[in-house]
Amino acid sequence: xxxxxxxxxxxxxxxxxxxxxxxxxxxxxxxxxxxxxxxxxxxxxxxxxxxxxxxxxxxxxxxxxxxxxxxxxxxxxxxxxxxxxxxxxxxxxxxxxxxxxxxxxxxxxxxxxxxxxxxxxxxxxxxxxxxxxxxxxxxxxxxxxxxxxxxxxxxxxxxxxxxxxxxxxxxxxxxxxxxxxxxxxxxxxxxxxxxxxxxxxxxxxxxxxxxxxxxxxxxxxxxxxxxxxxxxxxxxxxxxxxxxxxxxxxxxxxxxxxxxxxxxxxxxxxxxxxxxxxxxxxxxxxxxxxxxxxxxxxxxxxxxxxxxxxxxxxxxxxxxxxxxxxxxxxxxxxxxxxxxxxxxxxxxxxxxxxxxxxxxxxxxxxxxxxxxxxxxxxxxxxxxxxxxxxxxxxxxxxxxxxxxxxxxxxxxxxxxxxxxxxxxxxxxxxxxxxxxxxxxxxxxxxxxxxxxxxxxxxxxxxxxxxxxxxxxxxxxxxxxxxxxxxxxxxxxxxxxxxxxxxxxxxx
Numbered sequence: 001x002x003x004x005x006x007x008x009x010x011x012x013x014x015x016x017x018x019x020x021x022x023x024x025x026x027x028x029x030x031x032x033x034x035x036x037x038x039x040x041x042x043x044x045x046x047x048x049x050x051x052x053x054x055x056x057x058x059x060x061x062x063x064x065x066x067x068x069x070x071x072x073x074x075x076x077x078x079x080x081x082x083x084x085x086x087x088x089x090x091x092x093x094x095x096x097x098x099x100x101x102x103x104x105x106x107x108x109x110x111x112x113x114x115x116x117x118x119x120x121x122x123x124x125x126x127x128x129x130x131x132x133x134x135x136x137x138x139x140x141x142x143x144x145x146x147x148x149x150x151x152x153x154x155x156x157x158x159x160x161x162x163x164x165x166x167x168x169x170x171x172x173x174x175x176x177x178x179x180x181x182x183x184x185x186x187x188x189x190x191x192x193x194x195x196x197x198x199x200x201x202x203x204x205x206x207x208x209x210x211x212x213x214x215x216x217x218x219x220x221x222x223x224x225x226x227x228x229x230x231x232x233x234x235x236x237x238x239x240x241x242x243x244x245x246x247x248x249x250x251x252x253x254x255x256x257x258x259x260x261x262x263x264x265x266x267x268x269x270x271x272x273x274x275x276x277x278x279x280x281x282x283x284x285x286x287x288x289x290x291x292x293x294x295x296x297x298x299x300x301x302x303x304x305x306x307x308x309x310x311x312x313x314x315x316x317x318x319x320x321x322x323x324x325x326x327x328x329x330x331x332x333x334x335x336x337x338x339x340x341x342x343x344x345x346x347x348x349x350x351x352x353x354x355x356x357x358x359x360x361x362x363x364x365x366x367x368x369x370x371x372x373x374x375x376x377x378x379x380x381x382x383x384x385x386x387x388x389x390x391x392x393x394x395x396x397x398x399x400x401x402x403x404x405x406x407x408x409x410x411x412x413x414x415x416x417x418x419x420x421x422x423x424x425x426x427x428x429x430x431x432x433x434x435x436x437x438x439x440x441x442x443x444x445x446x447x448x449x450x451x452x453x454x455x456x457x458x459x460x461x462x463x464x465x466x467x468x469x470x471x472x473x474x475x476x477x478x479x480x481x482x483x484x485x486x487x488x489x490x491x492x493x494x495x496x497x498x499x500x501x502x503x504x505x506x507x
Contacts (some may be wrong), residue, residue, distance in 0.1 A: 001130055004230050011223040012233055015481045018220035021213040022474040026467045028193035032185045033460035035178065039183040040164055043125030047173040049303040049324035050080040063087060063105045064309060064352075069098075074489060075423045078102075078307035079173060082118040086111070090171055090423075094138060095169050112136075116154035116168040117475040123175045124166055124351075132159040137167070143179050149398045150176045171423070173305075174400045207270045214266065225252040240476050247473035253468050261444035266435040268335075270366040286300070289317060292355030298348065303439075305344055309426050312361060313369070317352040322422050344403065345502035363387070363421040367405030370419045374426040377409055377417070384408040388418065393442035394435055399427050422504045 011260075060078070063069065070076060075090035086108065099111030111424060113134060121128050137155045140146040144153065144167050145405040152165040153176050165184075191197040199206035228248050243453040305322040314316035325345040349358040349366075364385055371377045388395055389403045395418055404427055407417040413431040420427050431440070442448040450459045479491065 004227070007223050007230065011220065011227060012481060014216055014220045014223070015477055017213065017216045019474050019478045019481075021217050022255075022470055024193050024263075026471050026474075028190050030250050030464055030467050031190045032194070033464055035183050035186045035190070036460065037457070039186075040162070040178050040180045042123045042166075042175055042178055043126050044123055045175075046325075047305060048080040048119075050085050051303050052078075052085070052299065052321075054305065057102065057293050057296075059102055059105055060087070061291045063102065066105070067239070069100060069105075070105075073486075075171065075425070075461065076309040077423060079115075081115065086115070088115075088171075096136065096152075108287055112170050113154065115170050116156060119156075119168045119170065119173060119175075120156035120158075120166045123168075123178070124164065126158055126164075130158045130160070131156060133157040142191055142212075143184045144177055145187060145191060147398055148177050148400075150174065150400060172401060176400060203270060207266060210266055211263060214259050215261035218256060218263065221252050221256040221259060224248050225256070228252060240480055244473055244476040244480065247469060247476070248447070251466070251470050251473055255470060257444035261440045264275055264437055265441050265445065268433075272433060275431060275434070289352045290355045295348070295350050295355055297359050298357065305472045306422060308422055308424070310366070311369075311373075312349070312358070312366065318358065318361070319348075319350040319352050320421065321348040321350065323347060344422070363405060365406060366421050367419045367426075370421070370424055370426065371407040371409075371417050374419070374424075375415075375417055375429065377407070381410050382407060383410040393438045393448065394430065395428065396438075401427050473491075 002495040064076065070089060072091055073089045074092065075088075077088055079088045080086075083098070084101060087102060089098045089100070091098070096112035097115070097152040099115060100106065101108060113136070117128055117131060117134055120131065132158050134154060136152055137144065138152045140148070141149075143165060144155070148167070150169040150172075155171050156166045156168060158166075161181075163184075167179075168174070169176045183433070196201060196206050196210055199209065228245075273431050299321070303324040305324050308320040308322070310318050310320050316414045322344045323346045347363060349360055350356065365384060365386075368379070368382055371382065372379065376495075379387060382495050384406075385408070386406050387403055387505045388406050391397045391399075391402070394403065394416070399418070401420050404418045404420050409415040409417065413433075416430050416435070417426060418428040419425070445458055447463060450462065454462060
């Protein structure tokens with residue numbers, strides 16, 4: 001009985017702090033799925049594609065051989081444009097991309113902004129004359145938080161009371177995020193209350209405050225679990241106490257999972273130095289390119305996503321043609337987009353100097369070369385490679401790129417690289433310590449293991465229902481604590497207050 005009294009005593013002592021933590025995190029947690037349920041949706045979920053015509057590529061070799069235009073270029077590729085395909089040249093991760101017309105070789109004035117404007121109309125389904133504001137964004141904020149990862153992006157706001165805003169990443173032609181006034185408000189609430197963004201400038205203060213609250217919730221859930229198993233099951237006449245105990249049977253595990261995984265996530269993000277994933281390839285030298293495009297006949301009229309000029313074996317220039325998937329393969333809903341669909345249905349490789357198809361060269365070989373080139377991985381260190389076509393805890397939706405190649409490295413950190421073969425970019429890099437935390441957060445915090453059985457909306461609905469039950473149990477507990485405190489402070493109750501814990505324990 002003394003042990004039961006100690007458990008109940010600690011459960012009550014932690015009660016008010018636990019109530020504060022549950023109110024803050026449960027309410028802000030509910031706001032997260034609400035953003036997905038009630039936020040704006042794109043009109044299209046796949047990037048645009050284009051059909052190649054040999055007559056439109058005649059000036060491409062001379063354009064690519066122009067030393068002034070391609071000097072220090074890191075990514076060079078042909079991309080769909082509003083009126084015709086354009087040559088996109090990327091010089092750095094942060095500078096706007098440059099664009100050139102294929103027929104004349106002229107640079108498009110303010111080309112990156114114009115491309116962002118067109119992509120915004122493509123993804124939103126709204127005309128360009130409704131665009132009220134377009135600006136380059138190089139940092140994260142409430143409307144575009146760091147979970148989105150891609151920078152820089154163009155912030156494109158459409159006119160209207162809802163302030164529909166799209167964030168466009170032009171290098172990948174990706175819709176990085178879409179929001180409106182209400183979603184931005186919910187995002188602000190989530191960041192300020194759930195992650196304590198108001199303490200971003202005092203990281204150790206944020207770590208200590210959130211850490212103490214998380215430990216409090218973990219201890220509160222653990223003592224609640226102990227009471228669930230220690231107290232004898234009997235009829236309880238007090239309705240509040242009866243329902244509070246019934247909720248305890250259901251809620252101790254979710255509360256313990258959320259609090260421990262949240263604390264683990266906090267420690268990892270605050271104390272473990274991250275590895276920087278996204279990295280562009282090195283500048284290439286593209287000389288002596290052929291104007292022979294008879295290889296286009298092998299496309300048989302198929303649409304493509306892009307035509308990239310990459311460095312192949314022995315650094316020779318190679319065209320990589322990204323084949324667009326069939327129309328029926330494109331995701332038709334937001335949930336399919338979160339699950340992930342490959343944005344291409346294969347690729348062709350062409351020797352850019354001879355115009356010959358490279359039948360013995362493929363993405364797997366290119367991915368291994370990129371791993372060696374971008375991350376300094378020796379061929380003997382590559383333990384395995386595989387094509388990734390779906391998002392998962394190891395490679396999640398934040399990266400916005402599919403398919404990618406996963407390269408397993410045999411080193412002390414068990415490093416895993418994710419390489420985008422389209423543009424030769426190192427998209428992400430994880431270590432064993434990173435993957436352990438991501439798996440914990442995915443299973444215990446986001447309940448992603450339920451998605452195959454319930455679907456994304458079903459999983460979110462279950463989380464919200466559990467959070468509402470948790471709020472109800474916390475409020476009942478708060479009422480009981482307030483009543484007990486009032487009873488103890490009453491002079492008439494001095495004789496019986498000392499026995500209140502013992503009597504509660506017997507119930």
